[in-house]
Amino acid sequence: MKKKWLAILLSITTVMAGLTGCGNSGQGGENAAESKASEAAASGTETGESTAAPAEGELVNVIWQWPAMGATGSGFQAVEDALNAMLEKDIGVHVTLEPALFSDLQNQSTLTITSGEQLDIILQVGTGVTPYVANGLIQPVDEYVEEYGAAIKEKCGTQLLGGYYQGKLYGIPTAYIDGESYGYMARKDILEKYNIEIDPDKLYTLDEVEKIFETVKAGEGDKFFMNIPETTSANMLHNAYCEVDTLGNTPAAGVLMLNRSFTDLTLYNLFETEEYEAYAQKMYEYAQKGYVSSDAATNTEDAN
Structure with a gap:
C-alpha cells in the first residue's frame, strides 16, 4: 500500500x-x-x-x-x-x-x-x-x-x-525550469530605503550591480557589504559576466565560451581567458571599494 x-x-x-x-x-x-x-x-x-x-x-x-x-x-x-x-x-x-x-x-x-x-x-x-x-x-x-x-x-x-x-x-529530474539562475540576495527594506527598483525580468551586468552597491554603501557605510549566496559564488561568472557551458558540475574539463559563439566547439581553460581576467579584476575592485567583507575568505557564517 x-x-x-x-x-x-x-x-x-x-x-x-x-x-x-x-x-x-x-x-x-x-x-x-x-x-x-x-x-x-x-x-x-x-x-x-x-x-x-x-x-x-x-x-x-x-x-x-x-x-x-x-x-x-x-x-x-x-x-x-x-x-x-x-x-x-x-x-x-x-x-x-x-x-x-x-x-x-x-x-x-x-x-x-x-x-x-x-x-x-x-x-x-x-x-x-x-x-x-x-x-x-x-x-x-x-x-x-x-x-x-x-x-x-x-x-x-x-x-x-x-x-x-x-x-x-532510478530518478526523476527537476524539470520546473530549463536553465539555472544565480544572483545576489538583497534586503527589501534596504532597497525601499534608497528607492532602488529591481526589474525581475532584467539580467543585470556587474557594472549595473555595482551602481546599486555604491548607493547603499554611501548610505550604510561599514554596515553594508555584499554577500554572494553559497550556490552562487562559483557560478557568478557564468551568468552575470559571460556565458559559458561547463559541460559538467565544474569547469575543470574545459568550457565552451558561449558568449563568443554558439557554434565554436573549442574547449577553453576558463582561467586563462580574457573574460575571467576581467571578472577577477572586477571582484578585486569590489573588495577595494569595501563592497566585500574584509573577512570574507575566513567567515564561516551561513549566507542567510
Whole structure:
C-alpha cells in the first residue's frame, strides 16, 4: 500500500531523484543494505516495509530528505506545513522533511538507511546513482511512473532519460525550469530605503550591480557589504559576466565560451581567458571599494 502512496507523491512533485525503502533491521553497513534489498526482492516488498495497509483515515508518513546549506530558518517549517495542508487532504500522505547538509547528502542517506531509520525519498545531487544502486539503497521506479506518472512524462519529456541507469529508471529530474539562475540576495527594506527598483525580468551586468552597491554603501557605510549566496559564488561568472557551458558540475574539463559563439566547439581553460581576467579584476575592485567583507575568505557564517 505504501508503494502506491509513494508513487502518487512522486507523480505530483517531480523534484526528487531517488526512491528508497524504510529499513527496520538493526544491521549496519553496506552488507546490511544489500541483505535488506535481497530480502525485499524475495518477498516482493520494499526494503523493510510492512505490507499491511493503513487503517481507514490513517495518514501515511513519508520521510523526505532535503538538502540544506546550513540552518533552515523558520520558513522551512512553513513549507512543510503548506505541503501537508494539500497532501493530507488530497492523497492521505503526511510528509516530514529531514534537512541534510548539501555537502554530505550521500553519507547522510546511506547512514540513515543502513541504520534502519525510515527514509523514503532522497534528493541525489553531485554524485551518480552507482553507489546507491550497487548497495541496494534505492529501487527503480519504472512501473510507478508508468502507472501514476503521466504528468511526469509530459513535463520532463526527454529530460527523463537522464534518470536511467543500466536500463532502469532510478530518478526523476527537476524539470520546473530549463536553465539555472544565480544572483545576489538583497534586503527589501534596504532597497525601499534608497528607492532602488529591481526589474525581475532584467539580467543585470556587474557594472549595473555595482551602481546599486555604491548607493547603499554611501548610505550604510561599514554596515553594508555584499554577500554572494553559497550556490552562487562559483557560478557568478557564468551568468552575470559571460556565458559559458561547463559541460559538467565544474569547469575543470574545459568550457565552451558561449558568449563568443554558439557554434565554436573549442574547449577553453576558463582561467586563462580574457573574460575571467576581467571578472577577477572586477571582484578585486569590489573588495577595494569595501563592497566585500574584509573577512570574507575566513567567515564561516551561513549566507542567510
